[in-house]
Amino acid sequence: MSYAYLFKYIIIGDTGVGKSCLLLQFTDKRFQPVHDLTIGVEFGARLVSIETKPIKLQIWDTAGQEAFRSITRSYYRGAAGALLVYDITRRDTFNHLTTWLEDARQHSNSNMVIMLIGNKSDLEAKREVKKEEGEAFAREHGLVFMETSAKTSDNVEEAFINTAKEIYEKIQEGVFDINNEANGIKIGPQHSTGNSSIPGGNNRSNGNGCC
Amino acid sequence: MSDSEAEFESADEGSKNEDGWEIESDFDLPDVKSLSVEYKPTETKLSALTNFSENVDTKHPEINDACNEMSMVQPKLDKLDVNNDNNTKSESQVSEVIQNEIKQTSTQTTGWGGWSSGWSVNSLLSTASLLTNQVSQGLTNVIGAPAPEQLASVDNNKEVKNVQETKVNDEVTEEPSKSILDTNYFLSNVSQITKIVETTGSKIISGGLDTLETVGKKTIEVLQDGDPGLRKKRAMFFQNTEKINLSQVLQEAKEKSEVESKQNNQVEIKKGYAYLLDSFQGLIHLESLELLSKQCQMKLQTVLLSYSGTQLTDIQDKLDQIKDLCYFDFDDDEKCMSIEEFRNSLITCINKISTDVKTEKILRVSDLIDEKSNKEFDSEDSIHNEAISALAELTAAAMELFYKLGEMIMIDSQNQLVTVKAEQLSILNESVCCRIRFIANKYASLLTNYDADGTSNNISDVYLESSNSSSYIQDAAQLLIPILQLSVI
Numbered sequence: 001m002s003y004a005y006l007f008k009y010i011i012i013g014d015t016g017v018g019k020s021c022l023l024l025q026f027t028d029k030r031f032q033p034v035h036d037l038t039i040g041v042e043f044g045a046r047l048v049s050i051e052t053k054p055i056k057l058q059i060w061d062t063a064g065q066e067a068f069r070s071i072t073r074s075y076y077r078g079a080a081g082a083l084l085v086y087d088i089t090r091r092d093t094f095n096h097l098t099t100w101l102e103d104a105r106q107h108s109n110s111n112m113v114i115m116l117i118g119n120k121s122d123l124e125a126k127r128e129v130k131k132e133e134g135e136a137f138a139r140e141h142g143l144v145f146m147e148t149s150a151k152t153s154d155n156v157e158e159a160f161i162n163t164a165k166e167i168y169e170k171i172q173e174g175v176f177d178i179n180n181e182a183n184g185i186k187i188g189p190q191h192s193t194g195n196s197s198i199p200g201g202n203n204r205s206n207g208n209g210c211c
Numbered sequence: 212m213s214d215s216e217a218e219f220e221s222a223d224e225g226s227k228n229e230d231g232w233e234i235e236s237d238f239d240l241p242d243v244k245s246l247s248v249e250y251k252p253t254e255t256k257l258s259a260l261t262n263f264s265e266n267v268d269t270k271h272p273e274i275n276d277a278c279n280e281m282s283m284v285q286p287k288l289d290k291l292d293v294n295n296d297n298n299t300k301s302e303s304q305v306s307e308v309i310q311n312e313i314k315q316t317s318t319q320t321t322g323w324g325g326w327s328s329g330w331s332v333n334s335l336l337s338t339a340s341l342l343t344n345q346v347s348q349g350l351t352n353v354i355g356a357p358a359p360e361q362l363a364s365v366d367n368n369k370e371v372k373n374v375q376e377t378k379v380n381d382e383v384t385e386e387p388s389k390s391i392l393d394t395n396y397f398l399s400n401v402s403q404i405t406k407i408v409e410t411t412g413s414k415i416i417s418g419g420l421d422t423l424e425t426v427g428k429k430t431i432e433v434l435q436d437g438d439p440g441l442r443k444k445r446a447m448f449f450q451n452t453e454k455i456n457l458s459q460v461l462q463e464a465k466e467k468s469e470v471e472s473k474q475n476n477q478v479e480i481k482k483g484y485a486y487l488l489d490s491f492q493g494l495i496h497l498e499s500l501e502l503l504s505k506q507c508q509m510k511l512q513t514v515l516l517s518y519s520g521t522q523l524t525d526i527q528d529k530l531d532q533i534k535d536l537c538y539f540d541f542d543d544d545e546k547c548m549s550i551e552e553f554r555n556s557l558i559t560c561i562n563k564i565s566t567d568v569k570t571e572k573i574l575r576v577s578d579l580i581d582e583k584s585n586k587e588f589d590s591e592d593s594i595h596n597e598a599i600s601a602l603a604e605l606t607a608a609a610m611e612l613f614y615k616l617g618e619m620i621m622i623d624s625q626n627q628l629v630t631v632k633a634e635q636l637s638i639l640n641e642s643v644c645c646r647i648r649f650i651a652n653k654y655a656s657l658l659t660n661y662d663a664d665g666t667s668n669n670i671s672d673v674y675l676e677s678s679n680s681s682s683y684i685q686d687a688a689q690l691l692i693p694i695l696q697l698s699v700i
Contacts, residue, residue: 040499071622075499
């Protein structure tokens with residue numbers, strides 16, 4: 001219920017790659033094979049623990065349909081993490097990654113952690129995109145890579161939590177300014193007043209000074 | 212658009228109607244105490260002036276205005292001695308004193324301190340005019356406004372008239388000036404000084420006014436540079452004047468209640484309405500709807516700017532028509548909606564607005580609330596908590612519904628049905644509010660069984676949150692208007 005930080009995530013990628021299913025698996029631990037097309041954006045939230053700190057992930061699952069593109073772009077702003085999803089059984093969804101990435105980089109802050117996800121890893125027989133290709137793309141563009149299955153829940157938890165870890169590390173390193181909400185990070189309500197446990201430039205010095 | 216224009220115009224008119232004194236005397240007086248110690252002559256004159264302001268001739272509105280301005284200063288100077296009898300003073304003298312006063316005080320406030328009481332009025336004036344020169348020179352350098360003297364000399368007629376007036380008034384001037392400046396040793400030169408004061412003063416003031424005018428013109432020029440008709444700026448201005456985001460207010464309320472419950476060291480955080488609304492994701496959907504609405508509002512502004520004349524009025528009529536269709540006055544209505552009525556009304560409305568928006572969620576919430584309200588409650592508090600939770604959950608579901616409708620309206624291309632959509636939206640809005648009222652009534656009657664004498668606040672609390680819910684729903688419906696309007700263009 002109470003959290004140290006809140007991270008805003010966005011999930012992006014072509015329509016039908018399994019964005020909403022990933023969210024449902026992560027928040028509700030269930031799989032729904034038939035899903036309505038997402039209108040605009042769906043929201044999900046879950047509390048995770050990173051280095052014993054409770055962190056609330058607020059996830060914005062965007063519509064993949066082209067018609068919503070112009071609207072969904074405005075949701076990129078103020079996200080700390082992004083899950084860029086493609087379908088390993090559909091080559092075209094992999095080919096569109098560059099466009100998605102450009103879009104995300106252009107409309108969000110430069111420090112946003114992007115996780116590349118090749119979904120539907122349970123459908124090995126229908127695979128069109130090799131795992132190595134995904135890895136190569138991620139390496140080339142400085143992303144973290146993972147293959148998941150929203151159906152079997154394989155790697156789903158890891159995908160969300162590893163992204164959170166990466167963001168948390170960036171906070172520790174002082175890359176993210178946690179006081180600027182445009183970075184997609186909010187400090188939990190109970191930590192908002194001069195708590196020395198909060199890392200990050202300003203607060204740290206204040207905390208040490210007063211205690 | 213029309214709002215922002217009106218604001219711009221009224222601001223323009225306002226500055227035109229001012230007579231100049233407003234600008235001249237629009238400074239903060241420094242601390243009255245320090246003033247009274249350092250500037251003895253000023254005090255005397257000012258007190259004389261304030262005394263005189265009651266008796267001044269009404270034929271000269273400018274001076275009257277000035278006196279009014281000065282009498283506003285009076286309360287700040289109430290510690291000063293008022294012992295001059297000035298009933299015989301002439302108008303030119305009053306204007307002299309005012310000009311003198313203004314210059315002196317403004318010079319003081321700008322930090323040109325250290326003037327001793329022994330300085331003559333002459334040197335005071337010359338320094339003041341020097342200062343004005345410097346300022347206007349600076350202005351000339353920066354924005355190309357001509358010096359006040361230059362501007363003043365253009366206005367020759369005015370000046371000659373002023374000088375003549377001074378001459379006429381010379382005789383009268385001499386006597387009363389003694390009473391004002393009796394601590395000064397320049398008595399013999401008073402009439403001469405008056406003349407100088409009058410001409411220099413009018414020069415500076417008319418020059419100053421001209422400079423200000425030029426400054427204003429230049430400013431408008433700069434503002435309009437690359438932005439004819441200030442269109443972009445007006446659009447921007449319009450954006451800024453919008454009310455604070457509702458979701459933001461709610462967010463703050465929620466955080467505040469969280470902090471408060473933390474302070475009370477309660478083991479369980481008390482689940483207030485705002486907190487529940489957020490946890491049911493009402494807040495975030497409202498936030499997204501606001502985002503969407505704002506985007507449409509901005510696009511609407513841009514589109515409207517490309518039209519003019521009758522085309523523009525036609526479009527504005529259309530937009531107003533949509534707005535009117537969306538409007539409904541909930542306060543006039545005591546209608547409630549049972550679960551079945553609500554279901555039917557909702558499905559009809561949504562199908563007419565957009566078939567892609569799913570009604571399952573809000574209907575499920577509505578059913579669940581009905582189910583819960585029929586169970587047995589063991590305490591008054593549990594009824595109260597259930598009521599608040601029900602209201603928050605239904606409101607949150609409504610927020611989500613309105614947001615999804617907004618998204619669908621935005622990408623829908625069947626523009627000819629916009630008026631139908633607007634009508635249905637109004638009905639939908641009413642239905643949800645009626646359902647909210649029904650729930651509130653139901654829980655209130657349950658609470659009455661426990662609290663027949665009405666000593667607890669629970670019932671009024673439930674009604675309070677139900678009216679909150681209604682306002683959030685109506686606000687959300689309002690946010691859909693620009694989206695509908697944009698789809699008609």
